[in-house]
């Protein structure tokens with residue numbers, strides 16, 4: 198009898214553990230830091246590519262000052278409004294429209310401070326992302342990232 202109870206307890210625990218692991222691996226609210234330095238790179242978003250589900254939120258943390266987040270014109274799915282955050286401020290954005298979003302930090306776009314968010318694993322607007330006029334160092338970095346998506 199005790200053995201049966203033990204078995205049931207173990208399987209119930211395993212069941213809840215499975216639910217926990219599943220929900221955490223899909224819990225996709227993500228934090229990206231805005232940084233002056235990361236390793237050998239300067240002026241950089243801590244994650245260049247973030248993948249989230251529709252309805253998830255990305256938080257950008259103003260870990261170091263002087264940065265912001267601006268969606269690049271032509272670099273978001275159709276129907277998405279422009280978005281530009283204030284300097285030195287944490288900011289968040291809830292992604293409701295699937296597709297690829299290209300963004301940069303306004304003052305450091307020529308220094309390669311760019312990032313991409315892929316929402317709902319939808320890459321249908323990738324051709325538009327490819328023809329964006331990236332500037333300075335971003336011109337070199339962007340194609341490398343885009344090719345890895």
Ligand SMILES: [Cu+2]
Pocket residue numbers: 240241263264265302303304305310
């Ligand atoms: Cu910046």
